[in-house]
Amino acid sequence: MSNHIAVDIGASSGRLVLGSLKNGKLELSEIHRFSNGFAEREDGSFWDIEYLFGEIVAGLHKAKAQGIHGCTLGIDTWAVDYVLLDEAGERIRDVYAYRDRRTDRAIERVAEIVPPETVYRKTGIQQLSFNTLYQLFVHDREELSRARNILMVPDYLYYRLTGRKVNETTNASTMQLLNLDSRDFDPELLELLGLRGDQFPGLTEPGAELGGLRAELAEEFDLPDCRVILAATHDTASAVLGVPxxxxxxxxxxxxxxxxxxxxxxxxxxxxxxxxxxxxxxxxxxxxxxxxxxxxxxxxxxxxxxxxxxxxxxxxxxxxxxxxxxxxxxxxxxxxxxxxxxxxxxxxxxxxxxxxxxxxxxxxxxxxxxxxxxxxxxxxxxxxxxxxxxxxxxxxxxxxxxxxxxxxxxxxxxxxxxxxxxxxPGESTALGNLAVQMIASGVLPDIARARRVIADSFDIKLYGPExxxxxxxxxxxxxxxxxxxxxxxxxxxxxxx
Known part of the structure; x- marks a missing residue:
């Protein structure tokens, strides 16, 4: 497979970027760009997750129109925010944005039950009021009890595209719920939230193949034949992979x-x-x-x-x-x-x-x-x-x-x-996303080689101190x-x- 598409969505914009390896150099071209941002409402701050899904589909339709009939596909977004799905796999409510003020006192409230030293020793994750741990702590308990699955934002977008539910590890770790020793969800922290481990799909590493797009989706919107690969879905994880x-x-x-x-x-x-x-x-x-x-x-x-x-x-x-x-x-x-x-x-x-x-x-x-x-x-x-x-x-x-x-x-x-x-390079997040796709496809052998290709493909500007x-x-x-x-x-x- 010579065509690889990175879906790279940040807090203010998103885009679909085509990457191809030609003569040992990685070439990029932007297929589709769209705006993003959370909405402030009386009941909180929320992302329009269905709009984002629609823009991914629109971008893939553009790719097909440009002559890209087959490709690999990976998604990365920001971290910590989540989607609740009911027994039928339908979204229970709109998706809170991490800048919502509902968690302003959550750290102090959790600390009264589990000391922050204990949380850090278990998870190694910094104390930030918007971490998923604190978002879930203040979330309506009745809604959480109705949730058959809890997916991170990029995992939800993968689910909408493929029907597969996964829990990609680089983003899952930002939840402040994974135990460093067991490399799984920590039982004490789940109990704190009144949650069960089976509400979270199984942890899955970047590079896993999720199959193709849902047939009805590809047919309705005339989309390419996509081989969907799990990127490092946390955009920072992809950006670090894209460091030359x-x-x-x-x-x-x-x-x-x-x-x-x-x-x-x-x-x-x-x-x-x-x-x-x-x-x-x-x-x-x-x-x-x-x-x-x-x-x-x-x-x-x-x-x-x-x-x-x-x-x-x-x-x-x-x-x-x-x-x-x-x-x-x-x-x-x-x-x-x-x-x-x-x-x-x-x-x-x-x-x-x-x-x-x-x-x-x-x-x-x-x-x-x-x-x-x-x-x-x-x-x-x-x-x-x-x-x-x-x-x-x-x-x-x-x-x-x-x-x-x-x-x-x-x-x-x-x-x-x-x-x-x-x-x-300025495109490091998309590059890290593409690197995982290329390694999973056998185009590149490993991340060390991918980083050398990135270093050889893009201009790096040096600033000496004055x-x-x-x-x-x-x-x-x-x-x-x-x-x-x-x-x-x-x-x-x-x-x-």
């Missing part, structure tokens, strides 16, 4: 999109007390690996700034305006929960500056510059922390995803880190704003959320 090959283990990765995920790939989980206090996660990766990483608020901040500004500027223009603004004028603790889903992101940024005695940004360029400066400083803080936790010396940061295309942010990051930054005037004074302000002491250790109460 690099010699040695001296680089950290940063998957930069709506979220910034900074970490390293490990062969074993690191669920120590120190890692728990710093709130690092051990998400399961493909091919027996673990993604040891830190969640950072990411480009969600700038996406919201742009939306509230009436989308008068494109993202590139916003970056240009930020580049013209005074550097490090205003800083915010951008990983604070206050920025998770505020009603007014611009107002929240200004209030945060006011509270920290920082100059309040007024123009849209100053606001964007505040975001980019604060993100770059966050990357420095957490990269140093990552070195301490893993015992690795990390001399380079590999940025992949959409943020790799932001020249200002990449330059700022290199300068603040004082280390080399490699940027690209001196930052008065960096020590900037870092002193940054540490004060974030409550970081002389040793730059995060305070436990701000990191265990």
């Amino acid at each position: 090959a690099a010699e040695g283990r001296s680089a950290a990765y940063l998957s930069s999109g709506t979220w910034s995920l900074l970490g390293v790939e490990l062969d074993e989980p690191l669920n120590t007390e120190q890692a728990m206090r710093a709130n690092y996660t051990n998400e399961w990766g493909a091919y027996g690996t673990f993604r040891f990483l830190k969640n950072i608020m990411g480009l969600w901040l700038i996406q919201e700034v742009r939306r509230l500004d009436g989308e008068r500027c494109g993202f590139a223009e916003l970056a240009d305006l930020a580049a013209e603004a005074e550097p490090f004028r205003s800083l915010i603790p951008c990983n604070d929960d206050r920025f998770l889903n505020p009603e007014d992101m611009i107002g929240e940024i200004r209030r945060a500056c006011l509270e920290q005695d920082e100059p309040v940004p007024e123009s849209i360029g100053q606001i964007a510059r505040c975001v980019f400066d604060s993100l770059a400083l966050s990357y420095r803080t957490y990269m140093e922390e990552l070195e301490r936790l893993t015992g690795r010396e990390l001399d380079r940061l590999q940025i992949v995803g959409g943020g790799a295309n932001n020249d200002l942010l990449c330059r700022l990051t290199a300068n603040v880190l004082g280390r080399e930054v490699s940027a690209g 001196p930052v005037p008065e960096l020590e004074a900037v870092l002193e302000r940054w540490n004060r704003i974030n409550g970081i002491g002389a040793a730059r250790e995060p305070k436990a109460e701000t990191d265990i959320r």
Whole structure:
């Protein structure tokens, strides 16, 4: 099979990308693109999951119209959100979006029953209020009792396409319900939620073949003959698979999109007390690996700034305006929960500056510059922390995803880190999705070879560090704003959320 289609859906957009290996190089072309976003209603924040399914079908119809009659197909989306199915396999209700405020106090409520230290020792997953554990804890118990199956979002989309129910491991691990020792659902945590293990389909590894599309679906919409393969369905897992090959283990990765995920790939989980206090996660990766990483608020901040500004500027223009603004004028603790889903992101940024005695940004360029400066400083803080936790010396940061295309942010990051930054490819999530398909199809032998092909196929831009005037004074302000002491250790109460 020479045609491979990645369905790559993020929090703000989705697309179908065709990948083909030609003369040892991986070539990409976009077949279909569509918008995404959750809706705010009186009863909560929800995704339109049927719209997403319809866009996948529309994209596959386009592929057939373009002459693609046979292909492999894989899906990746964001993590933690889930779908409830009844005995007939029908969806019970709309799908909550993880930014919904219903879980605001869930961590504290769960901690009264099971200590957070116990949860972390079992699962190795960081404490985030939107984790599936906390979403299910506050979900209506009657609805949960009616659920014959609980599927993660990409697993539900696979089910709609194929009729097969699976529980792909990279996404399942983000639920904060899998036990690292047993590699299965933890009985104590299921009991906490009043759930049974058989409500979750069996854990299935990336690369598993799910067969073809449902015959009636393919016939009604004139779709290609698809050999459906289970990708690493968590988009971060796919993005990390799409990181180009690099010699040695001296680089950290940063998957930069709506979220910034900074970490390293490990062969074993690191669920120590120190890692728990710093709130690092051990998400399961493909091919027996673990993604040891830190969640950072990411480009969600700038996406919201742009939306509230009436989308008068494109993202590139916003970056240009930020580049013209005074550097490090205003800083915010951008990983604070206050920025998770505020009603007014611009107002929240200004209030945060006011509270920290920082100059309040007024123009849209100053606001964007505040975001980019604060993100770059966050990357420095957490990269140093990552070195301490893993015992690795990390001399380079590999940025992949959409943020790799932001020249200002990449330059700022290199300068603040004082280390080399490699940027690209921007399509790492789709590439990781495609890599699993190609390995499962025998087109490529393993992930090491796939990463070498990626490195040979796409331009990687290098940013050498340049001196930052008065960096020590900037870092002193940054540490004060974030409550970081002389040793730059995060305070436990701000990191265990």
